[in-house]
Amino acid sequence: MTGVPIVYGMRKFPYPYQAMLAISSDADSQTLRKFNLVHEFMNTTQMTPLGRGLGLDFSDSFFMYNGNNEPGYVDINHEPMSDELTYFRGVSNQPYAASVINDYIHDGWIDTMHTYGDFSEVNQNKTLFTRKLAKQAIQTLDANGDNITVWTDHGNKSNVDNFGAYGETPFYSYQQGANPWSQYYHTNWTIPYGVKFVWADMSSSQVGMKSVIYPLQLPDGRHVWGFWRYTNSGYSKKHGVLWNWTPYQISNQLSTSNLDNLERFHEYSVVAQHLDGTTYPGALPQSAVHALDMLATQYHDGRILVTRTSRLLQYNVTQQYVSYYVTYAGGKAYIHIRDIADPVLGKHVPNLNEIRGLTFYTTNPAKTVIEIGDKPVPSNLIQDNKSDGIRPSIAVKWYPTNTTNYARTVPGVV
Numbered sequence: 001m002t003g004v005p006i007v008y009g010m011r012k013f014p015y016p017y018q019a020m021l022a023i024s025s026d027a028d029s030q031t032l033r034k035f036n037l038v039h040e041f042m043n044t045t046q047m048t049p050l051g052r053g054l055g056l057d058f059s060d061s062f063f064m065y066n067g068n069n070e071p072g073y074v075d076i077n078h079e080p081m082s083d084e085l086t087y088f089r090g091v092s093n094q095p096y097a098a099s100v101i102n103d104y105i106h107d108g109w110i111d112t113m114h115t116y117g118d119f120s121e122v123n124q125n126k127t128l129f130t131r132k133l134a135k136q137a138i139q140t141l142d143a144n145g146d147n148i149t150v151w152t153d154h155g156n157k158s159n160v161d162n163f164g165a166y167g168e169t170p171f172y173s174y175q176q177g178a179n180p181w182s183q184y185y186h187t188n189w190t191i192p193y194g195v196k197f198v199w200a201d202m203s204s205s206q207v208g209m210k211s212v213i214y215p216l217q218l219p220d221g222r223h224v225w226g227f228w229r230y231t232n233s234g235y236s237k238k239h240g241v242l243w244n245w246t247p248y249q250i251s252n253q254l255s256t257s258n259l260d261n262l263e264r265f266h267e268y269s270v271v272a273q274h275l276d277g278t279t280y281p282g283a284l285p286q287s288a289v290h291a292l293d294m295l296a297t298q299y300h301d302g303r304i305l306v307t308r309t310s311r312l313l314q315y316n317v318t319q320q321y322v323s324y325y326v327t328y329a330g331g332k333a334y335i336h337i338r339d340i341a342d343p344v345l346g347k348h349v350p351n352l353n354e355i356r357g358l359t360f361y362t363t364n365p366a367k368t369v370i371e372i373g374d375k376p377v378p379s380n381l382i383q384d385n386k387s388d389g390i391r392p393s394i395a396v397k398w399y400p401t402n403t404t405n406y407a408r409t410v411p412g413v414v
Contacts, residue, residue: 005333005364007326008391012266012319014357014398015385017305019208019262021269021295022312024199024229026152026245027061027114030085030276031075031414032097034283035060036407038275039109041284042292044405050282050289054296055403059308060110060275061152062101064137065091065117067128075414076281083414084118085276091117091128093136097413105146107406111310112150113195116161116186124157124174127184134161134186138193149194150310152229153201160184164200164226166219172201178218191222196345197313198224199272203231203241207258208267213316215344223344227313229272245272247284251291259295263303268316270309311356311399317342318354333368335360335394349373352381352396359385359395368394 013020025038037049039060044053064087074084082090089096104110116137119129141148153162153175161184163177176182177190198216207230216226233244233252244252253271262269276283284292298304307315323338337355341347349372362368365384370377377396385393 004328004331005362005367007333007335007368008361008363010319010322011359011361011388011393011395013359014305015359015383015393015395016302016388018303019265019267019269020305020307020312020315021262021271022307022309023058023271023273023275024112024152024309025058025060025273025275026154026277027063027085028118028154028274028277029074029279030060030063031079031083032085032100032409033075033414034276035085036409037283040405040407041289043109043403045403046405050284051293053403054292055401056292056296056299057108057307057311057399057401059108059112059310060104061112061114061150062087062104062110063114063117064088064140065119065128065133067091067117067119067121067158069121071122073279075279079414085413086117087137087140091133097410098140100408100410100413102144102146103408104406105148107404108308108402109406111148111308112152113148114152115154115159118155119159119161120155121158127158127160129159129161129184131184131186135189138189142193147194149196150199150313151190151195151197152199161186162201163187163218164198164216165202168200168202175201178220178222180220185220187218187220187222191218191224196225197227197310199229199270200226202228203243204228205232205234205242206230207253207271208262208265208269210265210267211316211320212268212270213313213320225313225317225344227270227316229270231272246274246277247280247288248278251287254291254295256294259298259304263298268312270312305398307399314354315357318350318358322350322355322358331367333362333364335368335370336374337370337372352377355396357396357398359393361391361393363391365392365394370394370396
């Protein structure tokens with residue numbers, strides 16, 4: 001075996017990063033103006049009204065409908081709640097921001113469905129949500145090739161299409177989306193459509209975790225991955241949740257100590273936010289801009305991998321459940337990725353995107369080959385890494401950085 005490389009096992013995160021973080025921003029009070037402002041700053045490297053773009057892989061959420069009758073405004077110039085950014089106008093079948101939302105899903109600026117819509121009402125015993133709306137939404141998204149794998153619950157008890165925490169406590173009994181005996185049942189369409197990851201409207205004050213995913217069985221018997229988001233700074237003496245998920249508090253969420261601990265303990269973090277949630281003219285206050293700039297420095301310095309929510313969650317599953325074995329021949333080591341033994345969605349042979357970022361320690365990357373089964377991963381997706389202080393490694397490349405400015409405006413959409 002002299003001269004044959006030795007494979008020592010997997011590195012937890014893609015080289016050279018020590019942790020992974022996603023910002024999961026809810027679509028509350030979203031307008032196209034604020035959406036574009038935030039994404040030009042977060043995703044591009046151009047000069048923007050908020051400063052030089054950060055070049056981060058950030059993806060947002062969206063609503064299909066707007067059934068909200070709460071008072072207040074969604075943006076500057078006293079824009080009413082009826083102008084909130086949604087696919088359809090109100091709860092109709094008439095497109096509102098459909099074309100731009102469709103484009104942003106394909107461009108990667110949207111990867112999460114923040115329920116079927118904003119159905120929050122003043123009277124929480126009423127709702128405008130119906131099964132018909134869910135079916136229309138799924139058929140439309142499917143027809144347009146809009147592949148969404150992440151669902152986050154939303155709003156007050158009028159949002160009966162929520163389903164992630166039904167049965168946890170009596171409070172969550174309003175969540176009827178996965179109850180097959182309910183007139184609001186929809187997961188018979190939503191899960192087969194492609195939703196794999198669900199945030200179940202439950203709070204957490206944990207910034208980072210060794211893993212953010214957990215198996216979740218729905219009331220109709222279907223299985224999905226639940227996931228945790230960092231939503232609050234703690235709890236009051238009366239057990240009230242101290243939410244810190246607004247742009248004015250992101251500097252607390254992304255504090256130096258929080259980010260240092262993520263890196264030190266090699267953890268995942270999904271940070272819940274509402275980046276479009278204010279009527280602030282610049283969308284983000286200066287404290288948020290500064291905090292996000294600090295996060296971007298951690299990313300560009302190779303310390304914390306900042307990525308979109310869907311990619312973090314898929315990587316978490318793969319890293320935790322990938323199965324592989326090593327063979328040796330002709331002076332080379334062959335890492336055979338056999339399958340992902342996914343206990344929730346089923347064991348399967350992964351595609352290339354599902355193994356993006358997988359990194360293996362080896363004494364000689366140049367003489368180590370990564371294969372899916374017995375088929376080598378294309379060479380243009382392989383990356384040899386120098387030692388990170390432990391030893392060298394070989395990896396399936398993470399997704400390439402995309403700083404294209406996809407921002408666009410649509411007549412009649414604010």
